[in-house]
Amino acid sequence: MQKIKKVCKLLIIMTTILSLAGCWDREELEDNAYVIGLGIDRSEHKGKIKVTMLIANPEVGSMQGGGGSTEKPREIISFDANDFIVAKATANSIISRDISYELLKVIVVSEDFAKDPDFLPIISSTLKDKEIRMDSYLAVCKEKASEYFLKNQPRMETRPHKYFQFMIEHGIDNGLIPDSTLFRYFSALDRGTDLFIAMYTTAEKEKNLSFKEEDQYTAGQLDVSGDLDDTQFSGAAVFKNGVMIDTLTGLDTRIINIWDDTTDIKDVLVNIPDPFIDNNKQLALRVTKTNNNKIRMNLKGVRPKIDITVPMTFTIMSNPSMTNYIQDPQKKQFLKEYLVKYTTSLFENVQEKTQTELKGSPYPLSVYARKYFKTYQEFERFNWVKSYPNADITLKPIIEIEDYGVQRKVLNNKEG
Amino acid sequence: MKQQLGIREYTSIAILMIGAKTTENTPSSLYSEAQSAAWMIPIISGGFFLIPLFLLLKTFSVFQGKDLFALIQRLLGKYIGFFVLLSLFIISSLAFSYDTRMYTDIIHTFYFRTTPLVVLYAIFLFVCVYGAKKGIQHIGSIAYITIWYIILSFAFALILSTKDNSIQAIYPLWGSGIQDIIKASISGTTLFADFIILTVIISNMSSTKDFTKGTWIALILNAIHISAAVFIFTCLFDRSLEGVGYPFHTAIRYFSFGNFLSNVETLFLPIWLMAGFIRFAALLYICTKIFGHIFHIKEVEYLTPTLATIYLLIGIIPETPLDVALEFKAKIRLIAGPAFLAISLLLWAVALLKGEFKHAKNKKGM
Numbered sequence: 001m002q003k004i005k006k007v008c009k010l011l012i013i014m015t016t017i018l019s020l021a022g023c024w025d026r027e028e029l030e031d032n033a034y035v036i037g038l039g040i041d042r043s044e045h046k047g048k049i050k051v052t053m054l055i056a057n058p059e060v061g062s063m064q065g066g067g068g069s070t071e072k073p074r075e076i077i078s079f080d081a082n083d084f085i086v087a088k089a090t091a092n093s094i095i096s097r098d099i100s101y102e103l104l105k106v107i108v109v110s111e112d113f114a115k116d117p118d119f120l121p122i123i124s125s126t127l128k129d130k131e132i133r134m135d136s137y138l139a140v141c142k143e144k145a146s147e148y149f150l151k152n153q154p155r156m157e158t159r160p161h162k163y164f165q166f167m168i169e170h171g172i173d174n175g176l177i178p179d180s181t182l183f184r185y186f187s188a189l190d191r192g193t194d195l196f197i198a199m200y201t202t203a204e205k206e207k208n209l210s211f212k213e214e215d216q217y218t219a220g221q222l223d224v225s226g227d228l229d230d231t232q233f234s235g236a237a238v239f240k241n242g243v244m245i246d247t248l249t250g251l252d253t254r255i256i257n258i259w260d261d262t263t264d265i266k267d268v269l270v271n272i273p274d275p276f277i278d279n280n281k282q283l284a285l286r287v288t289k290t291n292n293n294k295i296r297m298n299l300k301g302v303r304p305k306i307d308i309t310v311p312m313t314f315t316i317m318s319n320p321s322m323t324n325y326i327q328d329p330q331k332k333q334f335l336k337e338y339l340v341k342y343t344t345s346l347f348e349n350v351q352e353k354t355q356t357e358l359k360g361s362p363y364p365l366s367v368y369a370r371k372y373f374k375t376y377q378e379f380e381r382f383n384w385v386k387s388y389p390n391a392d393i394t395l396k397p398i399i400e401i402e403d404y405g406v407q408r409k410v411l412n413n414k415e416g
Numbered sequence: 417m418k419q420q421l422g423i424r425e426y427t428s429i430a431i432l433m434i435g436a437k438t439t440e441n442t443p444s445s446l447y448s449e450a451q452s453a454a455w456m457i458p459i460i461s462g463g464f465f466l467i468p469l470f471l472l473l474k475t476f477s478v479f480q481g482k483d484l485f486a487l488i489q490r491l492l493g494k495y496i497g498f499f500v501l502l503s504l505f506i507i508s509s510l511a512f513s514y515d516t517r518m519y520t521d522i523i524h525t526f527y528f529r530t531t532p533l534v535v536l537y538a539i540f541l542f543v544c545v546y547g548a549k550k551g552i553q554h555i556g557s558i559a560y561i562t563i564w565y566i567i568l569s570f571a572f573a574l575i576l577s578t579k580d581n582s583i584q585a586i587y588p589l590w591g592s593g594i595q596d597i598i599k600a601s602i603s604g605t606t607l608f609a610d611f612i613i614l615t616v617i618i619s620n621m622s623s624t625k626d627f628t629k630g631t632w633i634a635l636i637l638n639a640i641h642i643s644a645a646v647f648i649f650t651c652l653f654d655r656s657l658e659g660v661g662y663p664f665h666t667a668i669r670y671f672s673f674g675n676f677l678s679n680v681e682t683l684f685l686p687i688w689l690m691a692g693f694i695r696f697a698a699l700l701y702i703c704t705k706i707f708g709h710i711f712h713i714k715e716v717e718y719l720t721p722t723l724a725t726i727y728l729l730i731g732i733i734p735e736t737p738l739d740v741a742l743e744f745k746a747k748i749r750l751i752a753g754p755a756f757l758a759i760s761l762l763l764w765a766v767a768l769l770k771g772e773f774k775h776a777k778n779k780k781g782m
Contacts, residue, residue, distance in 0.1 A: 190659065335420055
């Protein structure tokens with residue numbers, strides 16, 4: 001009896017161990033091809049799309065000290081398909097490994113296709129595929145997505161997942177591109193009241209480039225020379241109800257990122273004209289935002305009134321006019337007032353653009369308006385989409401200057 | 417000596433059985449009923465539920481140490497009692513089937529995509545059967561051991577998801593209107609209906625007093641817990657919550673610990689599964705006990721595998737996860753709450769009419 005019991009218990013343990021392998025879902029790293037970037041284009045055939053897959057090789061770079069294999073770090077394939085879910089199976093007629101979207105980092109859509117109303121049903125299938133994570137990024141590229149991936153040849157980060165992760169993260173940190181995850185795309189779509197901005201990128205340099213201020217470029221306009229990859233991330237594509245309508249420059253994107261409390265900006269460096277000299281010299285500033293906006297609305301009247309105060313902290317990093325702020329407190333005051341005036345005018349420009357050209361708020365402002373209604377029915381009757389372009393919106397920056405830069409050197413210069 | 421179930425163990429089981437509902441589709445179905453005011457529903461339903469629960473517990477306090485079977489037998493007689501118990505059994509059986517099916521669906525859609533559903537379902541139920549066969553004492557101790565880890569990990573998940581939250585999403589304060597909130601709160605009492613079938617295990621407990629105390633603690637904690645979870649999910653998903661099938665699992669797939677650990681759901685999965693096993697093992701144990709009592713079967717433990725097989729067969733009837741959530745489970749939700757409330761009110765009313773409360777008082781007086 002005792003023996004039978006023991007055997008039974010052993011059998012049970014054995015069968016449970018077998019199930020640890022994951023039954024049918026057993027996966028081998030070697031057997032998988034991970035798609036890092038997915039490109040979507042309009043196809044020449046009607047109603048179809050062109051899918052481009054940027055597939056990373058998991059073997060490359062996994063070994064420390066230069067061992068590893070001599071295989072290439074990536075593989076790119078493009079073909080026509082109905083959607084990008086069945087495309088996984090189609091791709092297997094070219095790629096030997098099992099295609100997986102598990103590690104998908106970025107979905108790149110060509111500008112041409114993003115403006116097509118067909119784009120919405122195609123991108124919505126990301127919700128159905130459980131392999132695609134909602135924290136993947138949505139990006140819009142100027143050229144065809146298939147060409148974009150081919151041209152994108154990073155020198156330093158040859159492993160594509162690292163390249164896109166770093167490129168996007170640092171872009172978001174310095175505010176030049178928006179934090180455009182699929183999650184944010186779909187929540188903006190479900191709210192239906194605000195616009196959504198996606199990062200704008202290109203691997204094609206524009207011809208006849210002219211020099212502009214640091215952040216007024218959109219992707220492809222920055223003239224860089226050297227041994228480098230031409231891919232640039234800068235600016236944003238504006239989506240209304242899930243379809244692209246317009247683009248924004250890096251500066252506009254930055255300002256919107258500063259307004260938006262739901263994104264994190266960390267390292268925004270800007271140039272503004274130095275008020276103390278007039279030979280076009282620029283002050284270097286670092287902008288940080290530690291507190292949230294204060295938003296007050298009066299939505300009762302014919303013209304809704306919205307007051308937004310944006311608290312910002314500035315650090316002054318350069319001093320081309322050699323002004324001595326310590327000896328002259330009045331100059332401090334002057335600089336502060338000048339900064340307030342300057343940012344207000346920048347804010348007003350972008351604000352006007354959102355109200356007249358885009359006719360919608362590019363960040364979730366409508367969410368703050370809901371507080372003033374008791375139920376959703378009332379909020380819907382108010383009709384935010386229609387009221388926004390007429391609203392009287394004032395943006396007031398509150399500026400705190402944290403640091404005036406290294407003073408000692410300036411003092412010496414003045415005295416000497 | 418027969419092992420007894422203490423207050424700690426009982427409370428842990430009760431918290432796990434009801435609190436685990438936040439990890440399936442409950443938050444989104446609450447949200448679809450009252451929009452941004454969904455977080456109020458668990459608290460208001462908890463308030464509604466107080467009255468029948470209080471009456472039921474009062475009835476039990478007259479019959480010290482007696483469980484639900486003895487009470488029904490004593491108050492309703494053999495025949496009516498049989499029907500009441502049968503309906504209780506059928507409802508909780510169906511609830512068990514569809515809830516386990518939903519768990520399997522979650523595992524199937526998020527984690528094991530190519531494994532056939534039936535195989536996953538069978539493995540899941542196998543573990544529950546193992547737990548249920550061990551008896552409620554074992555389930556209780558396991559529940560008490562793990563509850564801290566489960567609560568901590570769940571709280572951790574919620575805290576992580578607050579990173580992307582916007583608190584404004586809970587406005588407008590009254591969601592789709594006060595009427596909707598009240599309506600949803602009445603059907604929302606189903607959330608707490610498990611408390612009534614938990615009275616079956618009173619006879620395994622050391623005293624009815626412990627049971628009463630544990631029930632109150634669990635009710636309050638659960639109402640707060642579910643409400644907080646719905647609140648945080650609303651802040652995270654905003655309007656999308658209505659369309660998100662399983663918010664907890666979608667959320668743990670969304671956030672990450674920085675760049676280094678980006679896919680963290682595998683940390684939460686085993687803990688969540690553990691909670692699921694305890695919940696369903698306890699429920700299976702209770703169902704078997706009711707079944708055994710109805711048909712006068714002495715050695716109930718041997719029934720567990722058979723019943724579980726039947727539940728598996730019922731559970732795989734719905735074709736798709738959508739059918740489970742919107743048709744089968746929604747119907748059970750609609751019936752279970754009111755039916756259980758009616759039973760508890762009935763028991764109290766009969767006890768009152770029969771003058772049991774007076775008897776008890778007289779006894780005390782003597």
